[in-house]
Amino acid sequence: MRITVIGTGYLGATHAACMAELGYEVLGLDIDPEKIATLSQGRTPMYEPGLDPLLEKHVTSGRLRFxxxxxEAGAFGDVHFVCTNTPQRKGEFACDMSYVESAFDLLAPHLRENAVVVGKSTVPVGSAARLAERLAANAPADIADSVELAWNPEFLREGYAVQDTLHPDRLVVGVRAGGRGEAVLRQVYAPMIAEGVPFLVTDYPTAELVKTAANSFLATKISFINAMAEVCEASGADVVQLSAALAYDERIGGKFLGAGLGFGGGCLPKDIRAFMARAGELGADQALTFLREVDSINMRRRSRMVELAREQCGGGFLGRRIAVLGAAFKPNSDDVRDSPALNVAAQIQLQGGQVNVYDPKAMDNARKLFPGLSFAPTALEAAAGAHVVLHLTEWQEFRDLDPAVLGEIVAERRVLDGRNALDPQRWRTAGWTYRALGRPGE
Ligand SMILES: NC(=O)c1ccc[n+]([C@@H]2O[C@H](COP(=O)([O-])OP(=O)(O)OC[C@H]3O[C@@H](n4cnc5c(N)ncnc54)[C@H](O)[C@@H]3O)[C@@H](O)[C@H]2O)c1
Ligand SMILES: O=c1ccn([C@@H]2O[C@H](COP(=O)(O)OP(=O)(O)O[C@H]3O[C@H](CO)[C@@H](O)[C@H](O)[C@H]3O)[C@@H](O)[C@H]2O)c(=O)[nH]1
Structure with a gap:
């Protein structure tokens, strides 16, 4: 069985390398020639732990090409995984489906008889049924009836993408009743199914909804604990202790209960918004009004961080130097899409602060997105002369910093922990004023 992967970004490049690791011959396709040139040399255009060696291994062996x-893709593939981006539409909550639609339209005329197209992108419920018709209309007339569509949402987390792809919690496939989708995907994923990974077969809309429901639940859990952080701030309680205590209840659990600057990235924020927009189209908007609150709580954390920083700067940012540690939306990734850290950095700069940003892996992407911000080549250089240090993405490198050493180069020993990830005692012992979201002050 030969596999193509259409759209080789964070999801697609990982999926392509992992399919090669499972033993398939794989051809990746993207409309970005630079990305394809990099991937063809066995290098990843982004930072994703563990992906580089896998890619290099299979490009070198010839099993993976781009x-x-x-x-070429149409002639090569028995199964085509579509992994193109589905961003938020400009000025709206709804999902921009144009990249997925264009991929389907460009691929369809080149499909071979019995080809199976598998959607992996996160799409609004109802998309697969519509795309199946579009596929049939655009495939060569003599083979159109033999072409099959399945929807197989992806649940990988950036930073753990390889592990999550090769050893997922579950595989969900939405198929046409009576079609070949289930059999073909059982064959593709046979090594994982043999390992005991649950393989759930359902219809198109349910498969699409599993994905948006999962991300909505995760976003809600994060916003729940951040709402508790607001109440902690008002009442003098400590959200870190609260969260730890809640986590002992197995019905609640501690995962995604980390209070701080909230969620960002290329998935959770745009997925809950697209879900609200789609529910509105379906006449079910009331069912998801709570997601608007989830979004608001999340965005308020960013404003609160700016407010706390302003307080620490004596009431205004003018003439103040602010060190920002972290630019990626989370550690172990270079992804800066809707990054809370960069959002805070930009807000402070707009209010007159002299911001200096450092991130271990996301500097290039951050510079492209916010060319007006200043960037420093190391954490120490970002902190030099700072009146306040903001810890906004919880990289291990920042937890390893020696507060005593950093204390020698800053103007004032003030640190704001936006991720509740530093050890307050360690910083306070080294003479720092340590403040964090949802925790009492000194
Ligand atoms: N990044 C993740 O962690 C993750 C996890 C699960 C699901 N998803 C979903 O997967 C999809 C892709 O996300 P991503 O983060 O990989 O995005 P991305 O922007 O990193 O990658 C998308 C790629 O598709 C390419 N592309 C765009 N239009 C194309 C076309 N017509 N034909 C071929 N290629 C095209 C782009 O050039 C880009 O390389 C989205 O729907 C996202 O919500 C992402
Ligand atoms: O307790 C927590 C956990 C996470 N976050 C933040 O939430 C965001 C998202 O984190 P995470 O979910 O780990 O990252 P993603 O790689 O965006 O993965 C999410 O989005 C993907 C794309 O849809 C899905 O496939 C994954 O299952 C889903 O976890 C980041 O900004 C984190 O800092 C918190 O603030 N508190």
Whole structure:
């Protein structure tokens, strides 16, 4: 069985390398020729732990290749995984489906008889049924009836993408009743199914909804604990202790109960918004009004961080130097899409602060997105002369910093922990004023 992966970004590049690791011959296709040139050399265009060696291994062996040629992809693949981006539409909550639609339209005329197209992108419920019709209309007339569509949402987390792809919690496939989708995907994922990974077969809309429901639940859990952080701030309680105590209840659990600057990235924020927009189209908007609150709580954490920083700067940012540690939306990733850290950095700069940002892996992406911000090549250089240090992405490198050493180069020993990840005692012992979201002051 030969596999193509259409759209080789964070999801697609990982999926392509992992399919090669499972033993398949794989051809990745993207409309970005630069990305394809990099991948063809066995290098990843982004930072994802563990992906580089896998990619290099399979590009070198010839099992994994990349192209920009749709005819080549159509002729090559028995199964085509579509992994293109589905961002938020500009000025709206709804999902921009144009990249997925264009991938389907460009691929369809080149499909071979019995080809199976598998959607992996996160899409609004109802998309697969519509795309199945579009596929049938655009495939060569003589083979159109034999072409099958399945929807197989992806649940990987950046930073753990390889592990999550090769050893997922579950595989969910939405198929057409009576079609070949289930059998073909059982074959593709046979090594994982043999390992005991649950393989759940359902219809298109349920499969699409599993994905958006999962991300909505995760976003809600984060916003729940951040709402508790607001109450902690008002009452003098400590959200870190609260969260730890809640986590002992197995019905609640401690995962995604980390209070701080909230969620960002290319998934949770845009997925809950697209879900609200789609529910509105379906006449079910009331069911998801709570997600608006989830979004608001999340965005308020960013404003609160700016407020706390302003307080620490004596009431205003003018003439103050602010060190920002972290630019990626989370550690172990170079992804800066909707990054809370960069959002805070930009707000402070707009209010007159002299911001200096450092991130271990996301500097290039951050510079492209916010060319007006200043960047420092190391954490120490970012902190030099700072009136306040903001810890906004919880990289291990920042937990390893020696507060005594950092204390020698800053203007004032004030640190704001936006991720509740530093050890307050360690910083306070080294003479720092340590403040964090949802925790009492000194
Ligand atoms: N990043 C994640 O952790 C993750 C996890 C699960 C699901 N998803 C979903 O997967 C999809 C892709 O996300 P991503 O983070 O990989 O995005 P991305 O922007 O990193 O990658 C998308 C790729 O698709 C390419 N592309 C765009 N239009 C194309 C077309 N018509 N034909 C071929 N290629 C095209 C782009 O050039 C880009 O390389 C989204 O729907 C996202 O919500 C992402
Ligand atoms: O307790 C927590 C956990 C996470 N976050 C933040 O939440 C965001 C998202 O984190 P995470 O979910 O780990 O990252 P993603 O890689 O965006 O993964 C999410 O989005 C993907 C794309 O849809 C899904 O596949 C994954 O299952 C889903 O976890 C980040 O900004 C984190 O800092 C918190 O604030 N508190």
């Amino acid at each position: 192209t920009t040629d749709w005819a």
